[in-house]
Amino acid sequence: MKKYLSWVLYGLLGLLALAQFIRPEYSNPSVNPADDIQQVAGVPAEVMTVLRSSCYDCHSNETVYPWYSKIAPVSWWVVDHVQEGREKLNFSTFGQLNAGERADALEEAGETIQEGEMPLRSYTWLHPGAKLSAANKSLLLNWLQANGGEQGEGGGGPASETAGDDDDD
Numbered sequence: 001m002k003k004y005l006s007w008v009l010y011g012l013l014g015l016l017a018l019a020q021f022i023r024p025e026y027s028n029p030s031v032n033p034a035d036d037i038q039q040v041a042g043v044p045a046e047v048m049t050v051l052r053s054s055c056y057d058c059h060s061n062e063t064v065y066p067w068y069s070k071i072a073p074v075s076w077w078v079v080d081h082v083q084e085g086r087e088k089l090n091f092s093t094f095g096q097l098n099a100g101e102r103a104d105a106l107e108e109a110g111e112t113i114q115e116g117e118m119p120l121r122s123y124t125w126l127h128p129g130a131k132l133s134a135a136n137k138s139l140l141l142n143w144l145q146a147n148g149g150e151q152g153e154g155g156g157g158p159a160s161e162t163a164g165d166d167d168d169d
Contacts, residue, residue: 019072024079026069029061035095036060041102047143051091054119054130054140058085061092066126081120106148110141 033039038048057063058081069078089105097105112118113132124131132140 016072022072022076024076026065026079027061028063029092031061031092032095035093037091037094040095041106041147044143047139050132050136050140054132054136056091057127057130058082058120058123059089059091061086061090068126081123103148106144108148110144110148113137113141113144 037043037051043051063082065078069075089109094102094105109118119130119132
């Protein structure tokens with residue numbers, strides 16, 4: 001039995017070593033500052049600070065890949081999360097969206113933050129500085145609600161008065 005467990009352990013270590021040769025594509029496409037949310041939406045500095053510390057690693061082209069993202073199989077998981085995050089909302093290409101898409105993206109971001117889905121717990125566990133304090137969450141949600149929803153589509157009044165009241169998406 002001991003010999004069997006030894007072979008299994010060596011086999012697993014061999015597979016882990018071989019997995020290091022299967023490298024995901026780490027990408028940080030170039031950033032056009034004119035398309036960044038800060039320029040496009042006039043994000044206040046304090047909101048921008050929260051976005052950069054809690055959101056930009058997965059939702060921008062300015063990802064900082066930590067050391068553990070170079071080790072398989074974690075590397076595959078990290079790169080997949082970044083790619084998925086950028087597909088959902090990319091602050092670096094925010095200016096390429098039309099006004100309605102921008103408003104919808106901000107409204108959806110607010111909903112996911114409100115529901116506690118973002119930032120991901122798996123991310124904040126390793127990046128405690130990305131956790132949203134109650135004050136930062138409130139600051140971010142207030143800004144997102146004021147700039148998302150019907151506000152970006154030419155609706156009247158602040159989006160916080162109309163967004164989320166009716167679900168006719």
